[in-house]
Amino acid sequence: MLSAEEEREAVSAIVARFPRERTWLLPVLWHVVEELGWLNKDRIAWVSESLNIPYAEIYGVASFYSLFRWEPTASPEVHICTDVICTLHSGDKLYEDLKWASGDGTFTAVSVTCLGRCDASPACLVNYSPVEKATTSAVLNRVRALTTQSANGGGDA
Ligand code: FES
Known part of the structure; x- marks a missing residue:
């Protein structure tokens, strides 16, 4: 520190x-x-x-800008769009599921405004890499892959 x-x-x-x-x-x-x-x-x-x-x-x-952090976060960091278009495609449910799953502190789930990927809603970023038409399982698989990669010395999770 x-x-x-x-x-x-x-x-x-x-x-x-x-x-x-x-x-x-x-x-x-x-x-x-x-x-x-x-x-x-x-x-x-x-x-x-x-x-x-x-x-x-x-x-x-x-x-x-909702992508700026204002407090320490666990990595990987998942940004889920909960703006209008994505909410119409269950982005709010995706956020709730991921927020709950992040409760163990293994990653951070953050609700953000439009990511400019409405065509791929619900839109989501995992460590700033896009997940299009995101589902809870697809995002959690990406998070697990990054966490495993990081644990094996393969870079930031
Ligand atoms: S409303 Fe979600 S990416 Fe635009």
């Missing part, structure tokens, strides 16, 4: 890799999440200082 000062330095290092223009805000936030695990008030404040963009503006952008 990093100290607050180490986290601040890590955020500064991430920001330094990008042009200091507000159009790079989303890539900066994405890298903060990927490299430090999640967003929080301190990390947003440090991005705000570094990019000279108001905290409220950054918070507004970050909170708009």
Whole structure:
């Protein structure tokens, strides 16, 4: 676990890799999440200082996108679309089933808004890889494969 000062330095290092223009805000936030695990008030404040963009503006952008993490999560991470089209194709039931199955802490199930894959609803991402016309068993099989791969030293689950 990093100290607050180490986290601040890590955020500064991430920001330094990008042009200091507000159009790079989303890539900066994405890298903060990927490299430090999640967003929080301190990390947003440090991005705000570094990019000279108001905290409220950054918070507004970050909170708009449901794929940003705001707390530590178990990996693999499963994002299930529960927006209108996917709900019409049982995305809400898929989310409920996966949320229940994730109760043992072996993966994380997150409800998200439209993933832009309405044609393949219910749409779902497992570690950001799409599962089209997702079913509970298909998603759990993908999760198990990633978990086994990770346990065997085959990369991130
Ligand atoms: S509504 Fe689910 S992907 Fe668009």
